[in-house]
Amino acid sequence: MSTIVADGATPGEPARLPTIGAAPEPGLRLRTIPEATVARLTTYLRVLDRCALVGAELRVDGTISSDELAALVGINPAKLRKDLSYLGSHGTRGVGYDAAALRSTLQQALGAHETYPVAVVGVGHLGSALAAYPGFPARGFPVRALFDTDPLKIGRPVAGITVSDIREAALVCRREDVVIGVIATPEPAAQRVADVLVAAGVRSILGFAPGQLTVPADVEVRRVDLALELQLLAFHEIRRGDVAAARQAVP
């Protein structure tokens, strides 16, 4: 089985959602939407959701122009139109987009009408916070299973969900239709947990532990490295200092 290593890249990954398998298979042509575009599409949908909820911010006839929507999400209007064009033409020239129709299109394209059951492994500080976060189920990601190895935690309820033994992962994941696995264990356990999740049929993993994860090629891994985020901010801080020093040195 060929394996890939989850690249530790948080920003600037080239990934363009290639056909999952190896060869591009000449016969079937799935439209390939850049990952950056997918990310923005979700923000468009969120803004439209909020508009629909509040009722404000869109015209009486229920349309919204690319300029208006772009301003709301803080983005270039041309980029927005190009993003939307990946889904086909759904706007009316001279008018704009029908907000309700656009919302529906985005929901369809992003699969926002479905739910994706999530399992969180490692019910520590971070795992508990994730389990209790209401924003996940609100967006279609209900946490349906919690796993740990700590006997003191197994069997106890956290955020309304009983913590299961990690050894029952395969059983519980299949029973709860878990589609996405979140790894919130200490780093040394992360690889083992990933293996367990993969064996349980989970093919999408979100990892919080630093370090690499090696998984089969058909498993998608995303990593969130908070210490790295701070490091990048710190680097900016240094640069800023350098700039200030240089400014002062060369008047």
Place this chain on the structure above:
Amino acid sequence: MSTIVADGATPGEPARLPTIGAAPEPGLRLRTIPEATVARLTTYLRVLDRCALVGAELRVDGTISSDELAALVGINPAKLRKDLSYLGSHGTRGVGYDAAALRSTLQQALGAHETYPVAVVGVGHLGSALAAYPGFPARGFPVRALFDTDPLKIGRPVAGITVSDIREAALVCRREDVVIGVIATPEPAAQRVADVLVAAGVRSILGFAPGQLTVPADVEVRRVDLALELQLLAFHEIRRGDVAAARQAVP
């Protein structure tokens, strides 16, 4: 005052660490390191740290080749060399890099020898987890201040730090030399908190609340949007399903 909007981009941001100010200022030439490179540099440093700690995995003469280091971090050797070349030439052709010297160079370049005091605003589920995370101080990011508006939390210790009233942010941040602010409040409060942090002199912000933040141009904002990460995984799941369906439909 010119303001910028923190782009909601998690992946694929073009950001190339431009000179912070407006004009590139012809006189002073700061070497511009791509953000993606900075991110990888930190992982190189981590791996070197671990090697130095364990003592293993590097040769007896204390050198390591780009191929070896690249394999350890799971990355293309050429990319690694190019990354390192941004810091100047520090390797010896025919031999490799002196591990200790490289580590020192990376520490210097990334400012890893300094500490960057952090303040966390919003001591809820997520904020408490962040405050208790030992990985932050271990990497030079001690959490020195916690802020909240909840009277039940103010004055109480969390992870050894007494929670302060957000109204004392300016005072406490200056006293504790806070350089980085982390926003872990509900979304509606995020913008106000950002304003408070900026007023307190914080110019680097890590935000967990969805939605945009508007800040002055000299303030650096990074956003972590966990729901977006799940959404991107879900999109892959859809694509996978589509591929499978298409495969089945076109035999």
Place this chain on the structure above:
DNA sequence: GTGACTTTGTGCCCGGGTTCACAAATGACT
């Protein structure tokens, strides 16, 4: 010292993402 081997540093190309700018389409107004 010389030759063979190893490894770095980097020029070059490629593919993807962002942006501009404009033609096409549509509705409103006369």
Place this chain on the structure above:
DNA sequence: AGTCATTTGTGAACCCGGGCACAAAGTCAC
């Protein structure tokens, strides 16, 4: 009906990061 203002959709140029491949440079063996 015709004209004009408005807005979409997209071709094309530009920029940036990734990866290949090779010359330069240095080491080691003899």
